[in-house]
Amino acid sequence: MLPELSRSMLKNSLVLAVFAAVTVAVVAITQQTTKGRIATAEREAQIRALGEILPAHSYDNALLDNVIYLNEPLLGHTTETPAYIASAEGEPAAVILQARAPDGYSGSIQLLIGITxxxxxxxxxxxxxxxxxxxxDRIELAKSPWIKSFDGKSLTQPNQQGWAVKKDHGDFDQFAGATITPRAVVNAVHKALQYFDQNHAQLFAHLNTAESQP
Structure with a gap:
């Protein structure tokens, strides 16, 4: 009786071990086959997002392969954050910065800002x-065209005073019942332009260094 019980227990243990091994193998194979698809989908999503900021005809390099990492308080960073450097025929074309407006009504607002x-x-x-x-939420393009009011603006257009919402005597519209949110975005975009102005040469030096490498 005991030998039969032992054989049965051994058999069950072997079956469980084989089942576990097969399960692990299936999971591993599934992860490997889907990993590439996920990476490709994520890359395509990033390209689409960047394409909303910078028209494809305005640069000819691969933005996702020309990335630098910034940790800049003026941009609201608290950790290293990617920025994308664009070029056209080897010449600097634009930079896409990520910035954080820490003073939104309900918390921080993460922004993607393209500057030529x-x-x-x-x-x-x-x-x-x-x-x-x-x-x-009217800062979202899907909810309102307000965010497009920044297109073509620069550090000097409007002037220093103009870089504020109209309630603060600036040039940018605020939302009825929601002044804090657009104010936070306007301030963050203005700071991003200030950062760009102060670091123009250094930002594009990264591109030149990357392109000169064999």
Missing amino acids: AEGNLSGVRVLQHKETPGLG
């Missing part, structure tokens, strides 16, 4: 926020 080599805004988009639906 001449210092003009090519576009601004909101990456993430927690602003009030129906009020502050």
